[in-house]
Amino acid sequence: MNPNEDTEWNDILRKKGILPPKEKLKEQEQAKEEEELRILQQQSIVKTYEDMTLEELEDNEDEFNEEDERAIEMYRQQRLAEWKATQVKNKFGELLEISGQDYIQEVTKAGKDIWVILHLYKQGIPLCALINQHLSGLAKKFPDVKFIKAISTTCIPNYPDRNLPTVFIYLEGDIKAQFIGPLVFGGMNLTRDELEWKISESGAIKTDLEENPRKQIQDQLMSSIKSSFSTKKDSDSEED
Numbered sequence: 001m002n003p004n005e006d007t008e009w010n011d012i013l014r015k016k017g018i019l020p021p022k023e024k025l026k027e028q029e030q031a032k033e034e035e036e037l038r039i040l041q042q043q044s045i046v047k048t049y050e051d052m053t054l055e056e057l058e059d060n061e062d063e064f065n066e067e068d069e070r071a072i073e074m075y076r077q078q079r080l081a082e083w084k085a086t087q088v089k090n091k092f093g094e095l096l097e098i099s100g101q102d103y104i105q106e107v108t109k110a111g112k113d114i115w116v117i118l119h120l121y122k123q124g125i126p127l128c129a130l131i132n133q134h135l136s137g138l139a140k141k142f143p144d145v146k147f148i149k150a151i152s153t154t155c156i157p158n159y160p161d162r163n164l165p166t167v168f169i170y171l172e173g174d175i176k177a178q179f180i181g182p183l184v185f186g187g188m189n190l191t192r193d194e195l196e197w198k199i200s201e202s203g204a205i206k207t208d209l210e211e212n213p214r215k216q217i218q219d220q221l222m223s224s225i226k227s228s229f230s231t232k233k234d235s236d237s238e239e240d
Contacts (some may be wrong), residue, residue: 093143095119095136100154106146108173115145115204120152120159120166127182127190128165134192141196142205169202177202186214 098106110116119135121128132149139147152159152166159166165185169177179185179198186194193213200207 091143092146093140094147095132095139096146096148098148098150100150100156103150103155106148107170110146110170110173112172114172116170117145117147117199117204118155118168118170119147119149120155120164120168121149122152122161122164125161125164127185127188130188130190131165131167131185131195134190134195137192138196138199138205145205167199169199169204171204176204 096106107116107118117135117138119128119131121132135147135149139145152161152164163180165179165182167179168175177199185198191213193209196205196207197209197212197214199205200209
């Protein structure tokens, strides 16, 4: 039943006050339509400024009313905070060279919640060169972590070459992990994934590797040894 229709039954209902007068009903429907239109317009504006950059919001601010401007200002502050957080997290992305004079600024004062990976190295040591190569790749993969390198004796006078390569991992100036000497890294067979896993165990980076790559190599080696031992045992049994 349509309450707007001019029927005898509707007239009876209007007289008894069950249905509102026709003019009032039209006003109610018109008000409802206007409210729906206002909501649609507001949603359209919200969708528009959510797609805008901070610069575009400033260019179009004259087109918004006071209510829109309040919402836009809140959104602007949110976008600005997100942008600043992204800039802080992604401001590294490369392996930086420092000297001993830079240590306090680059390590001790790196900033709140900033992880620092420091590689002490020397020219002419092949494993140091390999680790620098791996760290350059990891710096690009984890741009929110500061990867730095320094010639060992510029940071620690008389630091012995037998301790190289050395990797220190810091958080807010405190050492969280350290890897000293070639044996810790497994020599020249060290892969970037193995180094990534080793660093991830300190909590400095969140790796997407599901298990320790070194473990896979060890498992393959043990499987090969067992297979060789089994073959030799079968051969001895046949000779008997």
